[in-house]
Amino acid sequence: MRDLTDDVALMRPVIEALRASGTDPDRVLARVGLAPGGLPAGRFPHSAQAQFWKATSDECGQEHVGLFLAQHLPAFHGLLLEYLFLSSDTFGSGLRHALRYVRLLSDTLNAGLQVQGERAVLSLGLAPDTPRHFPEMLAGAVIRLFDALTEGAFVAREVRLMHAAGAPAARYQQVYGCPARLGAEDYALVFDAAVLDKASRHAAPELLRMHESLARRQLAEVERLDLVRQVRELIGELLVDGGATLEQVAARLNMPARRLRERLAMAGVRFNDLITDYRCRLAKELLLKTDERIEVIVERTGFSEPSTFYRAFKRWVGETPVEFRKRGKV
Structure with missing residues (x-):
């Protein structure tokens, strides 16, 4: 079985969030064997996620560090997938375009979109043994990004998380603006499907x-x-x-x-x-x-x-x- 990898672009927003929270990201990087000053280019083994998040939790002094950092993430991270959103004619079109290339961020993100009546479900496709801090932060990052892309029209209804033990329910509600269901069958975000038709002010076919x-x-x-x-x-x-x-x-x-x-x-x-x-x-x-x-x-x-x-x-x-x-x- 091949080794799964993540692109360092997936971790750059975390470095920004660490800095915004008052935590020195160089201390985290040093603990995982990386030089201070930022992440190197390229991809790194997905197996390193556990060590990275353990170091992040220790340095932040936060038990629920994924949720903690989600509140400090910038709305936009300068990722290519975000530009696909912005230049598409609607939010739904941009989301479908971005999902074709989600592997640019990680081998583990086998994301997919399903529309079920008035609800849409964005499945993140993460493995069950993924350190819980990563999907908890990722869900917050996605909600924050989607809210910015739709100029506040995005409404999250539920976050589904596969791990059985996590933060108190009120903490998820505070960070996500919606409840989280632990012990779910997949990692997914449920939201109002109507937002998929939201037109983009930055649409540009070229x-x-x-x-x-x-x-x-x-x-x-x-x-x-x-x-x-x-x-x-x-x-x-x-x-x-x-x-x-x-x-x-x-x-x-x-x-x-x-x-x-x-x-x-x-x-x-x-x-x-x-x-x-x-x-x-x-x-x-x-x-x-x-x-x-x-x-x-x-x-x-x-x-x-x-x-x-x-x-x-x-x-x-x-x-x-x-x-x-x-x-x-x-």
Whole structure:
């Protein structure tokens, strides 16, 4: 199963909210191993959410830190999905446009919209084991954003949260302006469907096309990086069993080998280069950080003969494995 990731853009509003609440965000970042001054570009493992929110809760001194920070979030965060909203002709059209590209923010946000008579339900699609502070903050952020986009016409009716234990009911009512139901079957926001027809004062077809084109390119880049990451992970798994051929990796991804080769070419990489890069990095790590015998390293890096490994390593690094290990441990 591939590792889920979030875009750092999802955390930038949290950093702003921390600062607005009087909490030093650099202290939170330091506790999760990031340099002070802000978040790096790119995506980070979704599994890091638990550590991030634990650090955030500790630094804020707030048991219900997601709700606490939701009150300090800016209405707009400068995200591409917000521009899709603004340039669409109606709020509903903008919401449907944005939902097509929600993966730009997170692999876990499999959001969807359903209209049930006078009520609309925005499902957030988060996993049940997501730290509760994240969906509680996210629900507040969405309500705040939708209220701003519709110039106050948005009316939230209920927030559904999957976790069974949370804040007192009055706290949710205070932050969301509507009740929250704990232990629900999904993470979702229920609101009046009539707002979907609310016209946007900033509608601009030309800008919408430009924003959608940019969103498509960004989504393609996310998918490209995702494929390369999956292939690298599978190479590591298969090398343990002495395999890691293109055909084996393709089979694990449930696609023909030819299709995998084509997709990697479109991503600007070759399978053999990924194999070489993985073997080289693994060999260096084992030589410098362990006392494993060379014969064991040969096997773990997927080589059949020590002589083949020696020649390859000399070609990669410019010195033999023994020389590299000796120099690295001086």
